[in-house]
Amino acid sequence: MKQLLNKPLRAFAGYAFLILLCSIPAYYYFMDYIWISELNEHNRIIAEKTKYNLNAIANQDSTLAQTIGLWNKLQPNTDLQPTPTIQPDSIYNLYKQKPHAPNQDIDRFQGLVTYFSIQGQPFRFRVETNVEESYETILTITGVTLVFFIFLVLGFILINKRISARLWQPFYATLQKLRAFSLDKQQSITFDPANIAEFEELNQALSSLIESNLGVYKQQKEFTENASHELQTPIAIVQSKLDLLLQNQNLTQEQSSYIDEANQALARVSRINKNLLLLSKLENVQYARQESINLSELLSDTVLLFADYAEGKNIAINTILEPGVSATGNKVLVEILLTNLILNAIKHNVDHGSIQIKLSPDRLVIANSGTTALLFDQLFRRFGRASTHTPSTGLGLAIVKEIATKHNWTICYEFQGNWHYFSLILTP
């Protein structure tokens, strides 16, 4: 992914390159123009001066031809020759070999051909001045432009870096805080004040978004918690009335069985309610206390707790617990997690089935005999029915998952060779 600031950098560098590229012919054209016009002027001055001086010297007839001959010899770049008529001046530009030069360099010359008369005799005067060659000019300009372009781009990169470090610092600070944010931790974010209007606006918008989300989330959670609390009292009333009804001396067996069934259903309502309450408390960041828990001991205690129940259902529990396995977490929650997993293994077992519990430092595997694989995507969902057998609250495994997640543990399910495997992976 490209960084935001690199995009304008590329555009800027490209634009600078284009402009500098266009500037090369422009520079050349202007420089050459200046050169040529200056040299034309220079040639003209030489011609004027020559004309004046020769007119001044050559007062005597006898010396004129001598002087001109000498002139032509001594002034290498000029040529003065008698001509039949006076013609208009002409200017030219040519490349030729330097006269009398040891090396065979080709040089560029700006020339002027003018006609004037000395002592009434018409002369043609030619002067040539050496000019910088076009290709050398272009080469130099290109070279200099390239150097400047490199400086420009280096400057852009440097400035860009400083800008991204300084200018974008509040943005990155905000990003960092957003990453650390989690709705279920219920902690609002306070952004540092940014000195850039856009970032400040962004921070304010984020703050109000987070505040309102937290508000809605809290309300929702409180609703579940309050609803569960409110339900406890009517359940308690119904329970007490059933207990009272049971005391009636004249109950028929049929009536008694009605009470018993009502009792069972009520126990289930009560359990669902307690589980909902537990889930909402889990989400409301209660149970924040963390301590080191000896899983080996806790697990064997929990298994002991269920010994009666499992025996009553003819289910054998075999344990292989490595001693001294510990984990950091909330003891109340871990107890609930273990209880739910073991209870699940007992409840959803076959007749005369068995349970294998294996604890090693990095994982806990609870396996129970079964007949068919459970629906994985329903398994850990609230009120998800992974099987159609025994009635349950539908929340037990959702709670397991919630607690595992809270401790950064992973819970997996597998069905292999008529065994259900629930693995709790303790390493995050």
Place this chain on the structure above:
Amino acid sequence: MKLLIIEDEPALSKSIAAYLAGESYLCEFADTFAKALEKIALYSYDCILLDLMLPGGSGLKILEELKRQNKADGVIIISAKNALEDKIQGLQIGADDYLAKPFHLSELTARIHAVIRRKQFGHSNLIKQNELEIDLLAKSVQVKEMPVLLTKKELDLLLYFIGNKNRVISKAALAEHLSGDLADMLDSHDFVYAHIKNLKKKLHEAGCDSYLKTIYGVGYKWEL
């Protein structure tokens, strides 16, 4: 024995009173915070059942007031809020027990019984019933002055029955008593049966009358 039920749900307080009616309990009621404060200031009770969420104030305030007045009344908190913090706080202020709603009346009765017993007999805790004698401190049981060896759970059940004598106790209530919070998660309460069978057998072999009756399909009853 005097009992004060501080509970804003009349249906529930009436149930409790009705269940306890056969016993020598005299129940009084307070359904608001103010009424409760008035009652505890004026009278003394053997046991107070205290709901935490009351119209007009928190039950914990009443508990603090009781302690401030140096009252020796036994207090059992009955709360819909089964929060660990509340439980710890309540017990720290000086409640004798904490029972989360919903509960079985037999469980409540057993706990009231235990609280009153502790208050009344101080530290010499001996329960006598005809040929049966239970030493709570030593956790030993004697029938006709001969020791009977009971497991912890059997003794627990025996005390529960004696606290609820002449009342039908459902298997669910017994299961809940034995396995605590787990009970309502269990889909079968058959394990209760095994313990009761053993208890009955041991008492019978020691020559104890069979007070423990099975009410078919419903539960059990300790009949005197």
